[in-house]
Every structure is written in C-alpha cells, then in structure tokens.
Amino acid sequence: MTVAPDKPIVDTNHQDYCVVRNLTLRNGTTGILLRGTGGGLVEHCNIDPADFGIVLDEGAKDCVVRYNSITMNPYSGADPQSKGSWDNWQAMKIGGFYDRVGIDIKNTLGGHDIHDNYIHEHWDGIGDHGNPPWNANDPDANPNLNIHHNLIRNLNDDGMETMGPSVNGQWHHNIVMRTICGCRIKAPQKGPLYIYRNIFIDNIEDLRNWGEGQQSYPEATVWVYHNTSTSNAAVNMNYHDLQAPLTTPHYHYLNNLFWCRQWIHASEPLPLPDWQTGSNVFILAGPDALRPWDAPLDEEESNKIVRQWQRGIELAMEAGRETNSTWVAEGPSGFTDPLEGDYSLRADSPARNRTTTPELDAGKSLPGMETGAVPDHTGDAGALPYGTPMPQLPRFKLPTPMRPDGGETLIVLVGDSTVTGKTAGQDQAGWGWALQHWTTPGIRVENTAMGGRSSRSFRTEGRWDAAMALAPDWVLIQFGHNDQPGKGPERESDAETDFRDHLRRYVREAREQGAKPILVTPVCRRTYSSKGELRDSLEPYAESVRIVAEEMQVPCLDLHQFSREQFSQMAPAESRAFGPTNNPEDKTHFSTAGSTVIAQWVLVLMRQDIPELAEYFESSAHIPAGPKQLETANK
Numbered sequence: 001m002t003v004a005p006d007k008p009i010v011d012t013n014h015q016d017y018c019v020v021r022n023l024t025l026r027n028g029t030t031g032i033l034l035r036g037t038g039g040g041l042v043e044h045c046n047i048d049p050a051d052f053g054i055v056l057d058e059g060a061k062d063c064v065v066r067y068n069s070i071t072m073n074p075y076s077g078a079d080p081q082s083k084g085s086w087d088n089w090q091a092m093k094i095g096g097f098y099d100r101v102g103i104d105i106k107n108t109l110g111g112h113d114i115h116d117n118y119i120h121e122h123w124d125g126i127g128d129h130g131n132p133p134w135n136a137n138d139p140d141a142n143p144n145l146n147i148h149h150n151l152i153r154n155l156n157d158d159g160m161e162t163m164g165p166s167v168n169g170q171w172h173h174n175i176v177m178r179t180i181c182g183c184r185i186k187a188p189q190k191g192p193l194y195i196y197r198n199i200f201i202d203n204i205e206d207l208r209n210w211g212e213g214q215q216s217y218p219e220a221t222v223w224v225y226h227n228t229s230t231s232n233a234a235v236n237m238n239y240h241d242l243q244a245p246l247t248t249p250h251y252h253y254l255n256n257l258f259w260c261r262q263w264i265h266a267s268e269p270l271p272l273p274d275w276q277t278g279s280n281v282f283i284l285a286g287p288d289a290l291r292p293w294d295a296p297l298d299e300e301e302s303n304k305i306v307r308q309w310q311r312g313i314e315l316a317m318e319a320g321r322e323t324n325s326t327w328v329a330e331g332p333s334g335f336t337d338p339l340e341g342d343y344s345l346r347a348d349s350p351a352r353n354r355t356t357t358p359e360l361d362a363g364k365s366l367p368g369m370e371t372g373a374v375p376d377h378t379g380d381a382g383a384l385p386y387g388t389p390m391p392q393l394p395r396f397k398l399p400t401p402m403r404p405d406g407g408e409t410l411i412v413l414v415g416d417s418t419v420t421g422k423t424a425g426q427d428q429a430g431w432g433w434a435l436q437h438w439t440t441p442g443i444r445v446e447n448t449a450m451g452g453r454s455s456r457s458f459r460t461e462g463r464w465d466a467a468m469a470l471a472p473d474w475v476l477i478q479f480g481h482n483d484q485p486g487k488g489p490e491r492e493s494d495a496e497t498d499f500r501d502h503l504r505r506y507v508r509e510a511r512e513q514g515a516k517p518i519l520v521t522p523v524c525r526r527t528y529s530s531k532g533e534l535r536d537s538l539e540p541y542a543e544s545v546r547i548v549a550e551e552m553q554v555p556c557l558d559l560h561q562f563s564r565e566q567f568s569q570m571a572p573a574e575s576r577a578f579g580p581t582n583n584p585e586d587k588t589h590f591s592t593a594g595s596t597v598i599a600q601w602v603l604v605l606m607r608q609d610i611p612e613l614a615e616y617f618e619s620s621a622h623i624p625a626g627p628k629q630l631e632t633a634n635k
Contacts, residue, residue, distance in 0.1 A: 008033035008055070012040055020045060031070070034060045043067045044396075051100045053119070061109035065117065067396045070102040071612070072122045080156050080180045080204055082553065089156055089180065092123075099157065101127045110143035110167075116394035117150045120612060125152035125176070130164035131189065139189070143167040151393040153177040153611060158184045159203070166193040166220070170367050173383075174198045175393050182206040182231070191221035191250070194367050197383040199228045199343055199391075202293050205265075206231040209248060210238045218247045223366060225254040225358065228343055228383040230291055233265035234258040234282060234312075237273065251275035255355040257382030259283045259291060259333055261305050263312030263322070272319035279355040280325040281381040284309050289333040326354050326381075340604065342390045343383075351381040409443050409616065412472035412515075414458065414506070417451030417589055418523050418598075419478050428580040429592045431523070434599035435617065443616040446470055454482035454491040455502035464506065472515045474613060477506050478559070480522030480541035481588065495540035503548045518610065521545045521560035523598060526567050526575040526587045534568045555613075557605040563598065 009028040014036030031047035053070035092098035102119035130141025159176035166188035182200040200206035206229040316322040334349030422429040493499040510517040521542035542560035549556035578594035606614035
C-alpha cells in the first residue's frame with residue numbers, strides 16, 4: 001500500500017490473484033491500481049473520493065471488479081444539467097483536460113468482468129481506453145471485456161466510453177442516468193463490439209458516434225441492439241476535423257426503443273448515416289408523451305418538435321435507413337411508470353412485437369440473444385421485454401459512506417410541525433418521524449424541527465445554533481407554513497425578501513460548519529375550494545426555495561410540487577385521511593400513517609435528485625394501519 005497524494009492508495013504491482021475487499025479509500029489520486037495483475041479481484045470497496053476510482057493497466061488480465069461504490073463527490077460540477085455545468089465542462093476540456101474516470105481500463109490483456117458497480121458524481125464512468133490514437137502501440141488491447149449491470153449516474157461527461165480495438169467487447173444491462181453522453185462509441189478500431197440491453201435515462205445524449213482527425217475506422221464492426229433510450233436525438237453523430245471520409249457501414253442499430261424527438265443530431269457538415277438499421281421503435285416525446293423532465297409545451301413548441309420529428313423521418317428515408325422501423329407520434333409512451341423510474345413495458349406498449357432476431361454472419365445469435373438468455377416476448381423492442389421488471393442496480397447493498405473520522409453519518413432535520421417527530425399522546429407526526437425509522441446502519445437522523453416555527457423564529461429561539469452544534473454531515477431545511485402573513489411579527493417573513501435571506505443564511509452557515517445543506521419546499525396544505533379544487537397559498541414560498549436553491553447551487557427536494565400533484569388528484573374527503581385522527585379537519589398536519597406516506601414521497605424525490613443521500617434509507621413497504629385512501633396514495 002502506498003500513501004501519497006499523487007500515487008494510488010492501493011497498487012497490486014504485478015502480483016497475481018490479489019484480492020482487495022471491504023476497504024474504504026479516501027482522498028487519493030487513484031483508489032486502486034491493478035497493474036500487471038492476473039486474476040485480480042476488487043469487491044465491496046467504497047472509494048469516496050478519488051480522481052480515478054479503479055484503474056486496470058500494464059498487463060492486467062482476467063480481473064473482476066464488482067460491488068464497489070465509486071465517487072468523486074466533492075467535484076461539484078458533476079450534474080450535467082445544473083446551472084453552469086457546460087462552462088465547467090469547457091473549462092476542464094480546454095483549460096486542463098481534466099478527465100477523471102470511475103473505472104479506467106487502459107492497455108491491458110483484457111478478459112475483465114466489471115459488474116454491479118455504482119459510479120456517481122464523477123466525470124466519466126467506465127472507459128475502455130486501450131491503444132489510444134495519441135499513443136497507439138497495442139492493436140490488441142483490452143479484448144473480451146464484459147461490462148454489465150452497473151449503475152452510472154450524475155456525471156459531467158461520458159457514462160460509458162469505448163475506444164481502441166474493442167475486440168469482442170460486451171457492454172450490456174447497465175443503467176446510465178444524467179450524464180452528458182450515456183455511451184460514446186469512440187471510433188472503435190476493430191470490433192466486434194456489442195452494446196445491448198442498456199437503459200439510458202435523462203442523459204443529454206444517449207448514443208454518440210464520435211471520431212476526430214484520422215479516428216474513423218470503416219471496417220470496424222459494432223452492434224447496438226435492444227437498448228432503451230430517452231434522449232432528444234436517437235443517435236448523435238459527433239466528428240471533428242475528419243481527415244478521412246466518414247463511413248460506418250458495419251455499425252448496426254437494431255431493435256432499440258427510442259423515446260425521442262428526432263432521429264439524428266449531427267455536427268455539420270456530415271453525410272447521411274450509412275449504418276445498418278432494423279426494427280427500431282421511435283416514440284415521440286411530444287405533447288402526448290412528455291418525459292418526466294420535459295417542461296410543458298405550448299402550441300408553438302409542440303409544432304416545432306413535430307416538424308423536427310418529421311424531418312428526422314424524411315432524413316431516414318433519404319438515407320435508405322429505418323425502412324422497417326416503427327414511428328409513433330401520438331399516444332402514451334408505453335412505459336409502466338417513468339415518473340417513478342420504471343421503464344418496463346406495459347401490455348399495450350407500441351414497442352411490443354416489433355422486432356426481428358438478428359444473427360451474425362456465421363449464423364450464430366448475437367450475445368444475449370441466445371435461446372433462453374431472455375424471457376418470452378423477445379420480439380419487443382428495447383432493453384426490457386414485456387413482463388421483465390425494471391432492474392434494481394447494482395445487485396448488492398451499497399456500502400454506507402463513512403465520515404472521514406470513521407464515525408456515523410449524521411443527518412439533521414430543521415423545520416416546523418410538518419417535519420417534526422410524533423406528538424406525544426396523539427396520532428400526529430411530521431414526515432421526519434418515519435425517516436428516522438428507515439436509516440441504514442451507520443446513519444443517524446436527529447429531528448430538531450419544532451411545531452409553529454418559521455424560518456425567522458427557528459433562529460431567534462436558538463434552535464438553529466443547537467442544530468449546528470450537533471456537527472451534522474447533512475441538514476435538510478423546510479420552512480414556509482409559519483412564515484406566511486398573519487403569523488405575527490415574530491414568525492412571518494415576506495416570501496420574496498426576508499424568507500429568501502433567511503434561507504441563504506442557513507445555507508451559508510451550514511456550509512461553513514462543513515455540512516451539506518438540502519432545501520425542501522413546504523409540503524402542500526390540503527385546502528380545497530367549494531368546487532373541490534386544491535387551493536395553494538404556499539407556492540410563493542416554494543418558489544423562493546427553488547430560486548435560492550438554484551442561486552446557491554443547493555440540492556432541492558420539491559416536496560411542494562410533488563404533494564400538490566398528489567393532493568390535486570384527490571377529492572377533499574379522500575385527503576382527510578392524511579389528517580390527525582383526533583382532528584380530521586386539520587388541513588396542515590398529518591396522522592402517523594399520513595406522515596409515513598409524505599416521508600415516502602420525500603424518499604422518491606431523494607432517489608430522483610440526491611441519490612447519494614437516498615442510499616442512507618430503506619423505506620418500509622409497510623404503512624401503519626390506516627384508511628384505504630392512504631394505502632392507495634402510497635402505491
């Protein structure tokens with residue numbers, strides 16, 4: 001083991017059959033270097049943070065890398081869709097070429113099995129960088145890679161990157177979320193390269209053909225099939241300063257499911273694609289089938305998207321591609337529940353029974369398409385045939401991230417009665433009550449929220465100072481209910497001035513204490529008009545939380561919007577089931593059963609927006625006995 005800032009924390013140094021297991025590695029340039037190692041095994045390690053998580057290099061062969069959690073968490077520009085992320089990307093590429101990789105495969109002898117790793121808040125996810133064009137000396141580097149069942153999310157560049165010979169490389173059954181590019185097919189030199197049954201969610205681009213200068217290899221064979229994609233363009237063509245004719249006649253795009261807005265996006269000027277296509281399904285992410293992250297469309301925007309869609313179909317026909325593919329411009333997406341992250345197929349999905357069974361020239365099935373390799377309904381497009389549930393990756397319990405001092409991780413809740421714990425002697429609680437019961441080992445939640453407090457009075461009463469004295473790692477902050485007009489000068493705050501200033505101060509002081517602040521918009525009240533329409537008096541405060549969160553680059557859980565959508569779908573009588581049992585007319589507070597449902601909504605938002613925080617909780621599927629309306633709301 002080497003301990004130095006510019007050296008690997010662990011270096012196997014040409015020793016075969018090394019096992020690296022159950023280590024927490026922090027603050028290294030490289031976490032683990034498998035150099036010259038045959039049969040090495042790295043598993044159940046928590047690398048948090050490191051510039052390069054795990055690197056395979058110089059003669060490494062037949063190594064297994066599995067069940068690891070890898071992050072460069074302090075790298076604040078990881079989210080590719082946050083404000084300023086593109087400026088950050090350009091600064092790193094132009095100013096210093098700062099690419100960092102979760103799992104980096106350099107010039108090795110190949111045969112590696114890399115699976116069930118969780119790579120998040122990083123620059124690049126998993127990269128095959130064998131025989132790079134700028135240092136080409138090993139035309140057979142990294143053969144027979146098997147990259148599968150990894151969860152890759154929140155990266156400021158590529159989730160998966162294939163470069164070099166790519167001989168018999170298989171990249172499959174991975175989930176890639178919120179990256180600039182889900183999978184960059186970086187001018188593979190030989191192949192065959194197989195990319196199949198991956199699920200790409202909310203990436204700026206999902207599949208990108210890339211090349212630069214002489215990096216165009218027309219004889220390379222690439223198979224891209226049975227993937228589920230949700231980016232705006234089905235395929236991106238991104239080439240720079242090409243010094244050779246662009247042609248990819250041995251690329252194959254088959255049986256994929258694209259929830260998109262256009263066929264291709266290409267840097268100009270480029271010729272039309274000449275890759276092979278067959279039985280792809282394209283679903284328009286338009287007015288009838290907006291993706292969870294899409295903003296509502298007005299008529300002008302809808303028309304523009306439809307024109308873009310039609311132009312894509314025309315280009316495909318002009319190129320002689322997609323002649324037996326399916327284009328669906330109207331109706332729902334056919335996914336089970338994208339809002340909850342479920343991209344399995346419904347029985348009525350337009351992706352059903354649309355595909356053919358491609359075979360290799362030798363008459364053999366493609367990898368993953370052998371008899372018995374997948375369930376029935378193999379004629380369905382996309383990664384998940386009908387009847388196959390949305391996978392839960394990685395397939396292991398993630399290691400609990402540790403504090404630098406090795407102690408427990410402390411999460412402090414700050415807020416009012418909608419957050420606080422259970423009221424003694426009453427069936428009333430805030431959502432923090434359930435959250436405290438769902439922590440994983442090594443995690444503690446301290447609920448300092450207090451009923452009746454506002455963003456002003458919580459500080460003036462000394463409660464904020466007491467919360468910070470606990471030295472939290474994370475602090476969740478929700479106010480608004482008692483800041484409204486009519487609460488008195490000791491509590492109320494103007495939504496657009498004082499309230500925002502209070503939040504800014506909370507965020508600033510939390511950071512000064514070394515805590516990670518999270519802002520939470522106030523949960524919606526259950527107040528309805530005589531017509532049964534939900535009334536919303538808290539939106540000005542919720543909007544101020546969002547504004548401060550964006551301004552100060554703070555994660556925000558928009559509980560207000562989420563709860564408003566849920567309560568808007570309920571009749572007033574149904575919503576009363578959420579209230580305290582001794583006072584069902586209470587439109588603000590919750591019973592213990594009701595608060596549990598709200599807490600589960602909070603976890604839904606965590607998993608969507610702050611996955612590293614969601615790892616600390618395991619919500620129970622059991623809801624305390626209560627009215628059927630609550631059981632329904634929880635589904």
